Amino acid sequence: MMYPVIDVGSNTLRLCVYDYDGFAVKTLFTKKAMVGLANHVSEGKMTQAGVEKLCTTLEKFKDTLVNFETEPVSVFATASLRNVENRQQILDIVRHRTGMDVTIITGEEEARLDFIGATKQVAMEQGILLDIGGGSTEIVLFEGGEITKAVSIPIGSLNSYAQFVEGFLPERKERKKIKKAVLEAVENAFGDVEISKGQTACGVGGTIRAACKISDHIYDLPTGHHHISRFQIDEVYDVLSDDMSRSIEVILDVVPDRLRTILTGLTILRTLVRYFDIKGVEVSQYGVREGYLYANLLPLK
Incomplete structure (x- = not known):
């Protein structure tokens, strides 16, 4: 069917x-x-x-x-x-x-569905899931295959661009404002939660998939690679933020539909990776849509 x-x-x-x-x-x-x-x-x-x-x-x-x-x-x-x-x-x-x-759907429900969908493809028993969307970012902590905390913050790649960026691509001072807003939101949500250091995250959504594609492009990695390390995230961020002409060239070459929003999305991703001390991200092609399918539509869950 x-x-x-x-x-x-x-x-x-x-x-x-x-x-x-x-x-x-x-x-x-x-x-x-x-x-x-x-x-x-x-x-x-x-x-x-x-x-x-x-x-x-x-x-x-x-x-x-x-x-x-x-x-x-x-x-x-x-x-x-x-x-x-x-x-x-x-x-x-x-x-x-x-x-x-x-x-x-609510932010918490979106985070839950992200987890259901992503873990159908990426086998992880414990860790953290990140989904950076256009209007929000979902963060899920899980252990033993079960969610322990699911949070949605109203900061995404597109609405942060609209709120903080005046020019074509975000300047350093504008990226610092985005970073500050993200840190305030996650500290409010996770400040009292003990989180394991150096873990691998499960990544969902267009921003993280785009970051992985750009990393593959920079490092000449094979198509279909689904992992991006913390070092590679930093490298992609540096490449896109240091030289506007180079960054536009790379974005147009790899993810042209995200020309305006990829750097704001990467700013959010890099901030979260550093806050949670994540060593790398395993990128899932499944996410909230597949979670919605499994949770709400299929006759056998």
């Missing part, structure tokens, strides 16, 4: 169609749209232009699904809608325009 899932993120909308044969899940099809909904928020509300982009993209995804014989489409939203004041009005407009009902 085929299950279509649409993830309404702050930076990206993504449609995935999964096939489940009763034993295993296989991704049949994916379609991505870089919409940047977090850029369309003013005074705490999503603008009309943002709502129009959302509806237009969902209508295109709906047209795509006409070619598939699937279960009804499941649509969920993360920080893109949970962080805006007019979320109910947006849900009503989307339902009227597209016929789709969108479920808004």
Whole structure:
């Protein structure tokens, strides 16, 4: 049976169609749209232009699904809608325009689903999971295959760009402001938690996957490499922050769709790696969408 899932993120909308044969899940099809909904928020509300982009993209995804014989489409939203004041009005407009009902998940639920999805692919019994999205960052501590603490902070690669960056790419003083905001948020959430040092993290989401791709490019590593060390994260950060012309060249060559947000995302990642004393990140191709699939849609979990 085929299950279509649409993830309404702050930076990206993504449609995935999964096939489940009763034993295993296989991704049949994916379609991505870089919409940047977090850029369309003013005074705490999503603008009309943002709502129009959302509806237009969902209508295109709906047209795509006409070619598939699937279960009804499941649509969920993360920080893109949970962080805006007019979320109910947006849900009503989307339902009227597209016929789709969108479920808004909480930050803690997003972190939980990240864990469920990622650990279906990356076998880790204990450690920390990081998911740097466009409008939030999810952090999960787990031990013995069970979550011990799951937190979402409202700082992501796109909304930090909108809040702190005035030019094309963030300057040093702007990256320092992002770092300060991240440190304040994680210290508030984890300051009283004893955390093991030198562990490997599980990484989820576009920022971390993009960092891994850039690292592979810099070090001429084989395609499909899914690990990035702390040293490599520092190296990628330095390459992208030291010389704007070089950084633009590298980004356009490797992850052009993240031209504006990769350095803000890397600033968040580097700050978290240092705060939690992480030695490296094992990158999972699975995350919140697959977690939503396993937790809510499949007949056998």
